[in-house]
Amino acid sequence: MTSKQNGKQRVCFMLQVKPDRLEEYRLRHAAVWPDMIEALQRTGWHNYSLFLTPRGELIGYLETDNFQLAQKQMRDEPVNARWQSEMKDFFVETDGKDPDQLMSPLDEVFHID
Template sequence: MRRVCFLLKVRPERLAEYRERHRAVWPDMLDALRRAGWHNYSLFLRDDGLLVGYLETADFEAAKRAMAATEVNARWQAEMAPFFEDLDGRPDEGMRPLDEVFHLD
């Protein structure tokens, strides 16, 4: 299983709403993520808007493609895009995995 970590930046004026939206992620979005192979998926948000995402998956590119093929993901990405700074396109297209340099089992 590959561990994937990525960073994005939420607009400071949208932090409260971003947090609220993630307290009620659509059930069909959650189902799509699971079916696409996203495991142990977490988002961590700092008060300045730094968003750290973490997930585990067998194949990150395949998992992203599987999500991109779903209608629910298109709707979710369209709704989430205005929350982010410095994106060219959809938020899921802005996820650039960080290099893992250490891991303790």
């Protein structure tokens, strides 16, 4: 479930990074490919942040007009296929899915501006 504020959906999700891959995961995200960033922006991923706990819980937050559409448009981006292929092995229990297919929005229970 997502919530809407000023016509934008606010989306938060969690994934689990393998504990032995945390440092490499951090390094990869310190140098995200410019064409990946451009694709995210072009497909409606705004105010996008990832937070990583010491135990490997990855919390993502973004704002978009339509999360399902933004996900679909990213799946159509060739750079995303390359990125997801490289990131897949960082995550616990993917069942063969790319990490972006595992994003399941969390329920927002409180918000204040």
